[in-house]
Amino acid sequence: MKLIVLVKEVPDTYGDRKLNLETGLADRGASEAVLDEISERALEAALTYADANPGTEVVALAAAPAGSVSTVRKALGMGADRAIHVADEALAGADIVLTAQVLAAAIKRDGFDLVISGNVSTDGSGGMVPAAIAEYLEVPQLTGLSEIEITDSKVSGTRPIDGGAQRVSAQLPAVVSITEAFPDPRFPSFKGIMAAKKKPFETVSLADLGVRADDPEVARSIMLSIAEKPPREAGIKIVDDGEAGKDLADFLLKNRLA
Amino acid sequence: MFEFTDDQLALQAMVRQFAQEELAPNALDWDERKHFPVDVLHRAGELGMGAIYVDEEFGGSGLTRCDAAMIFEELAHADPTISAYISIHNMVTWMIDTYGDRQQRARWVPVLADMGVLSSYCLTEPGVGSDAAALTTRAVRDGDHYVINGTKQFISGAGVSGIYLVMVRTQDTGHAGISTIVVEEGTPGLSFGPEEKKMGWHAQPTRQVVFENVRVPVANRLGAEGAGFGIAMSGLNGGRLNIGACSIGGGQAALDKSVDYLKERTAFGGPLINQQSILFQLADMEIELVTARTLLWRAADALDRGADDAVKLCAIAKKVATDAGFTVANAAIQLHGGYGYLTEYGLEKIARDLRVHQILEGSNEIMRLIVGRIVAEE
Secondary structure, eight states, X not given: OEEEEEXXXXXXXXXXXXXXXXXXXXXXXXXXXXXXXXXXXXXXXXXXHHHHSTTOEEEEEEEOOGGGHHHHHHHHHHTOSEEEEEOOGGGTTOOHHHHHHHHHHHHHHHOOSEEEEESSOSSSOOOOHHHHHHHHHTOOEEEEESEEEEOSSEEEEEEEETTEEEEEEEESSEEEEEOTTSOOOOOOOHHHHHHHTTSOEEEEOHHHHTOOTTOTTSOXXXXXXXXXXXXXXXXXXXXXXXXXHHHHHHHHHHTTOO | OOSOOHHHHHHHHHHHHHIIIIIGGGHHHHHHHTOOOHHHHHHHXXXXXXXXXXXXXXXXXXXXXXXXXXXXXXXXXXXHXXXXXXXXXXXXXXXXXXXXXXXXXXXXXXXXXXXXXXXXXXXXXXXXXXXXXXXXXXXXXXXXXXXXXEEEEEEETTTTOSEEEEEEESSSSGGGGEEEEEEETTOTTEEEOOOOOOSSOTTSOEEEEEEEEEEXXXXXXXXXXXXXXXHHHHHHHHHHHHHHHHHHHHHHHHHHHHHHHHHHOEETXXXXXXXXXXXXXXXXXXXXXXXXXXXXXXXXXXXXXXXXXXXXXXXXXXXXXXXXHHHHHHHHHHHTTHHHHSGGGSHHHHHHHHHGGGTSSSOHHHHHHHHHHHHHHO
């Protein structure tokens, strides 16, 4: 069984997250770069399966700037067998479709039984990449799973929906994405961290994958303008001079909050 | 030596995350309830923290003393008490791995490395502290066994630990008559005093360990008969670095809390941090900590290399670091005013915890004695 886990470097959720107003790109210097926690949960799901099923190969796959090596390597420290890092300057500001195209090309090139991804990253929050990858790979997708079971030929799980939960399953090969309902990820052990640098770490470019970022035949989203979030305005303070209840009700009605 | 490698940065990131998620949020609660979190220690062990600078052959992590200094500082930033206990445990694991034969190492190192079994270092006695060579707990040979009688004092982890590394007298020849013996929990005649009430370190138990005709196989002795004093002292070299690192971590936490607080606290028309007298105080705290950390890394490097001056540097670093940590923690209380005196703010706990670091692993007076004697001999 070969599991490919998508791992993403993101700005630390607990730090300042900024956009560069000139380039429209995330300002990577504004905060610490970390492995997205949902990526770690996806990896945990793969490693849990691998722990119970010897012979399983777990590959961490990232599309990230060249400087992201230590973040990707954390996946190796946690226990992935090897890493593939797609690093190419042409990927700066890549949209969902290009990102999915590149990751799908890397997955296809390597071969796979199951791709496991987080459902949505904490920075871009698009949530479409896993589905797009499944389309490119022409395999079934089970998205937004809160539980997973993997057998030799099949993957199944539970997908919460409004007012209920779906039981879903697919034949392998397939793509799944998981939610924060999955168990907390493990810490990399000292031994894992020290062993990580000895594990295979492959860096590939777009040319290696045969993908063109500027292919005129493919539609790409283009950012036309970007603006800083306006500063928050102070709220309205209602002082209780005997009429506060009425004032509050008026406020709620006026703002259609009632 | 003065810049972390990529590996060290990755180790630090993991320990920091572990400490901030598993220790920091619970530190005040454990302190208040006097709760010894053996489950959390076991998780730390599974990550490699029970045998940090121990050979990998029987489950050690194979890291350096410099790595250990960085690790204990990170743990202590979250909770000095837990970090200090892990330091003591590492000292025992290292001593068994270093001075034990293959059978002893294979038997004890794996269970100590993952902290499924905890350990206690038993040197001090009710009437014997700094003058350790005068210890009186006696082991008398009886065939293939030793029969141990005596009492050990101030023993961290006592009553919970599974393994007691005990320095005993096998001959009446001063320090040359001391041997090191492993005593396992449950051995008949092994008992413990009541939990000591103490100023700090509430999240780890301290008790007397009492030996009444405790029979232990001779195979439990580490190294040769009479080698115990040297074993005990060599363990302490690393222990001194570790406890120094615990003080720096606690002091750094106190400084970090102070900076945050002084930016928010306003008086005399603005944030307190704008007052020059405050800045000078913060600078003094930073100077103490950076000085201590730099010296500690140098001593750790000397111990890693087996340098001739390692013993002296470890003693100097232990004194400087444990004094620095307490001074900074105490200053942080003052900077917080009345809030520093409240338990809720966490400052008084740090000061209470760090105070004992100036006393144990060889008191700071003994550190001066070691340094003074070496200077006089040079």
